[in-house]
Amino acid sequence: MKTCIDCGEEKPESDFYERKKGSGKFQAHCKKCSGLRAKKWVSENRERFNEYQNQYRKTKPGERKRRAEAQARYRERQESDPDARWRVVRQKPHDLYRIFDAEGTLLYVGITYMFDRRMTQHSVRQPWWGEVDRITSENYPDRSAAEAAEWDAISQEKPKYNIRKTQIL
Ligand SMILES: [Zn+2]
Numbered sequence: 001m002k003t004c005i006d007c008g009e010e011k012p013e014s015d016f017y018e019r020k021k022g023s024g025k026f027q028a029h030c031k032k033c034s035g036l037r038a039k040k041w042v043s044e045n046r047e048r049f050n051e052y053q054n055q056y057r058k059t060k061p062g063e064r065k066r067r068a069e070a071q072a073r074y075r076e077r078q079e080s081d082p083d084a085r086w087r088v089v090r091q092k093p094h095d096l097y098r099i100f101d102a103e104g105t106l107l108y109v110g111i112t113y114m115f116d117r118r119m120t121q122h123s124v125r126q127p128w129w130g131e132v133d134r135i136t137s138e139n140y141p142d143r144s145a146a147e148a149a150e151w152d153a154i155s156q157e158k159p160k161y162n163i164r165k166t167q168i169l
Pocket of ligand 1: 004005006007008009029030031032033
């Protein structure tokens with residue numbers, strides 16, 4: 001039995017993630033609290049992101065109209081040229097992010113142009129999200145630059161949970 005430093009509950013070791021696979025040493029917080037930490041991280045970052053968006057809209061009058069027009073143009077273009085969106089995405093600045101567990105083990109490397117949404121996706125879809133302790137990111141001017149850096153990072157740093165190299169966001 002082991003006491004979790006977050007919730008203070010005494011639990012069997014199977015309720016804790018191992019620090020390193022096969023090491024027999026366990027994290028100080030339980031699996032449930034590990035998941036809560038990760039969720040908290042996402043919600044805090046989402047708040048920061050939303051706040052930034054709201055600030056932006058306030059300081060720019062006519063922003064709503066401008067966005068509606070841009071969206072209409074986008075839909076038109078999309079109908080005549082379905083690859084247009086992908087070309088636009090490729091030119092956007094991208095983040096290369098690294099996800100670590102509490103022990104500093106690299107869990108996952110990825111790139112995204114919508115960091116917040118991508119982290120939310122991971123938190124919902126990835127069974128390993130409960131192990132997340134820390135996320136770092138580096139900015140790149142476009143997708144090609146980020147892809148090159150991602151390729152290096154995955155092949156050299158060998159993240160634990162990367163299965164495939166490409167992703168949509
Ligand atoms: Zn706990």
